[in-house]
Amino acid sequence: MSGPKVMLCPASSGPYLENLARELRAQGVRVTLIPWFGKQMPYSMIRIIWSRLLGYRILHLNWMPFNNFWQLRLVTRVGKILGIRVVWTIHNLAPHSVQFGSPERDEAAMQILFEWAERGVVHSERTREAVRMRYGNTLPLEVIPHGSYAGQVELVDSVEARRRLGIPEDKFAVLMLGPNRWNKGVRAYLEVISRLPDGYVGVVAGTCPDSQILNLIQEYKERFPDKFILDVRRLSVGEVAEHYAASDILLMPFEAITTSGTVIEALSYSRPVITTDKGDMYEWIHDGETGFMASSIDDMVSILKSLDREKARRMGQNGLALAKKRPWPESARQYADIYRELQ
The missing domain is CATH 3.40.50.2000 (Glycogen Phosphorylase B;)
Known part of the structure; x- marks a missing residue:
């Protein structure tokens, strides 16, 4: 049986996704990368549709990879039509910096992803409890520890x-x-x-x-x-x-x-x-x-x-x-x- 196929989004955001993509591939998962839904929005959407035609059904989102509501709503609607199943790693309770115009709108955007995703991932039990207190219990949450970079970084004199x-x-x-x-x-x-x-x-x-x-x-x-x-x-x-x-x-x-x-x-x-x-x-x-x-x-x-x-x-x-x-x-x-x- 072939391994699962997953669309990993965003395409690059530092060592976290680089390490995750590498290790997933090493374990037989077929990974394709979807860019952040910002300036690359038309291309990102094309990538999702094309990947779905190639048999990729799972979209693994990280952070909040959208810059405004029309992008978020369009992708969620298209995703539902295409039968895409969403895993979301919730690295932050809210975006580090305001992305949707105000903290209240940021929280509303987070709520949309909570409703769209089928499985959520956090990095600690404390964060799982904080997420539930803030956004409710509707999304099943798994705790998966953040991997370290030991052995991957060069120690300098x-x-x-x-x-x-x-x-x-x-x-x-x-x-x-x-x-x-x-x-x-x-x-x-x-x-x-x-x-x-x-x-x-x-x-x-x-x-x-x-x-x-x-x-x-x-x-x-x-x-x-x-x-x-x-x-x-x-x-x-x-x-x-x-x-x-x-x-x-x-x-x-x-x-x-x-x-x-x-x-x-x-x-x-x-x-x-x-x-x-x-x-x-x-x-x-x-x-x-x-x-x-x-x-x-x-x-x-x-x-x-x-x-x-x-x-x-x-x-x-x-x-x-x-x-x-x-x-x-x-x-x-x-x-x-x-x-x-x-x-």
């Missing part, structure tokens, strides 16, 4: 990385990666770094298209020139690896989050994480072992003051060990089981 990035060897480097949304706790991160004594440096890296966030980052840099190193541009995979290697710890004080690929990535690079107890973070960050959960700026400052590079290194090793226990093949197997039930 820290001394060489610091030299290349201009980070002094005697500084305890605190990284924030991807300061592109307020919900990542940009304000808290900047305030924490500004309160730390000499011997610490904040490293802010990654693209920042939001001008208000960028202005605040630059304002802190001007006020505390010796406390911040900025590299706010789009980074290559190799440059991301360098920033992890050059840093001692990742600080991501989320205001709101469901799942964070960045936190999982940091552990896969053998770097501990300080974050807040939101969403799935408890699955990955174990206090004093792989990092710390903090509830306030004062907590974060106190935790960082108590650390030295050797303790951070040990926690990073613990984080990498945890990441290695959560490989992609097992997550893909659970998805494949769902596809087979719906095929």
Whole structure:
């Protein structure tokens, strides 16, 4: 018996879907990719219709891959006509940034997908309960852990990385990666770094298209020139690896989050994480072992003051060990089981 056929959407959104598609194919699932329903909308719709004619019946959606209601309504209507069965991985309780004009409209769009999908997937039991409280119990929800990137990322020499990035060897480097949304706790991160004594440096890296966030980052840099190193541009995979290697710890004080690929990535690079107890973070960050959960700026400052590079290194090793226990093949197997039930 041939394996199930699945349309995976969107076509590319970073390492999550790349890893999932690779492992599904390795397990005999036939995967075709459907682009995000935005500017590529006519092509995306053609891809769905053509794929359905080729025998693909399952559409596996990730995130909210639509930009407005007419796209969402058109695809759901066509999908029902074609007999498409939908699996939806709910990575967030709502889009990170407003997609449909307002938070209320975003929630209405989420509700449409809850009504269309036949099976839902979340990454933790806590998120399953949060989804049910917010959107009801109509959609059956499976918990499938987010795979890690251990063994897939290149670990770079820290001394060489610091030299290349201009980070002094005697500084305890605190990284924030991807300061592109307020919900990542940009304000808290900047305030924490500004309160730390000499011997610490904040490293802010990654693209920042939001001008208000960028202005605040630059304002802190001007006020505390010796406390911040900025590299706010789009980074290559190799440059991301360098920033992890050059840093001692990742600080991501989320205001709101469901799942964070960045936190999982940091552990896969053998770097501990300080974050807040939101969403799935408890699955990955174990206090004093792989990092710390903090509830306030004062907590974060106190935790960082108590650390030295050797303790951070040990926690990073613990984080990498945890990441290695959560490989992609097992997550893909659970998805494949769902596809087979719906095929």
